[in-house]
Amino acid sequence: MASYRSYSRAARLASLCAVVLSASFCLASKHFVMPVPKxxxxxxxxxxxxxxxxxxxxxxxxxxxxxxxxxxxxxDIGFLPIFVIITNDGDQPISLADVTTQLVTVNxxxxxxxxxxxxxxxxxxxxxxxxxxxxxxPKKKVKNGVSQDAQDEIQNSRFAARAVEPHATQAGFMFFDxxxxxxxxxxxxxxxxxxxxxxxxxxxxxxxxxxKYLSAPPAK
Numbered sequence: 581m582a583s584y585r586s587y588s589r590a591a592r593l594a595s596l597c598a599v600v601l602s603a604s605f606c607l608a609s610k611h612f613v614m615p616v617p618k619x620x621x622x623x624x625x626x627x628x629x630x631x632x633x634x635x636x637x638x639x640x641x642x643x644x645x646x647x648x649x650x651x652x653x654x655x656d657i658g659f660l661p662i663f664v665i666i667t668n669d670g671d672q673p674i675s676l677a678d679v680t681t682q683l684v685t686v687n688x689x690x691x692x693x694x695x696x697x698x699x700x701x702x703x704x705x706x707x708x709x710x711x712x713x714x715x716x717x718p719k720k721k722v723k724n725g726v727s728q729d730a731q732d733e734i735q736n737s738r739f740a741a742r743a744v745e746p747h748a749t750q751a752g753f754m755f756f757d758x759x760x761x762x763x764x765x766x767x768x769x770x771x772x773x774x775x776x777x778x779x780x781x782x783x784x785x786x787x788x789x790x791x792k793y794l795s796a797p798p799a800k
Contacts, residue, residue, distance in 0.1 A: 617751035620667035624796030636786040639663040658759025668744040679774040686767025718732030
């Protein structure tokens with residue numbers, strides 16, 4: 581009987597260890613996967629240019645459930661990820677090589693998208709971190725204070741399209757430094773200029789009020 585109890589305890593311990601190791605492996609092996617964009621006009625916060633056959637849309641990842649696609653906790657270091665989607669419904673490509681973007685807050689503060697270096701510097705500086713995360717995230721080796729997984733995610737998630745082909749959509753994330761701003765989306769407007777047609781002519785600038793996102797009914 582004693583032998584059986586010892587075996588039973590050992591079996592339960594082995595099972596518990598397996599669960600813990602499995603959970604740790606899942607956390608360690610998590611990698612960023614870019615969301616599949618829909619047509620820009622289907623997002624609540626969008627600006628459609630029918631005559632130019634182009635639409636810009638924004639989908640802020642301001643809630644914890646949405647931001648869980650990332651391994652980096654951007655809100656903890658003061659950055660707001662915004663998924664930027666551009667759809668070209670025309671028959672010719674449009675160029676994004678010279679675009680300029682900025683988020684303008686309700687107080688008229690103009691915030692450009694953060695660069696990879698901006699985000700990496702913030703991640704590498706412990707004094708800029710918020711309260712420690714209570715979850716037991718696995719520790720990873722870092723280079724210059726930033727893990728390789730974090731570097732890869734920052735690079736792979738950012739909006740990098742240089743053009744949008746006919747009847748196609750391009751998307752990616754832009755990160756905005758909103759540290760110190762309690763409600764960065766309220767009353768804010770996103771501007772994008774510099775989109776050009778195949779002849780080099782500049783399209784009308786895009787203007788997207790973020791209130792369109794905040795006031796939209798919850799997705800079903």
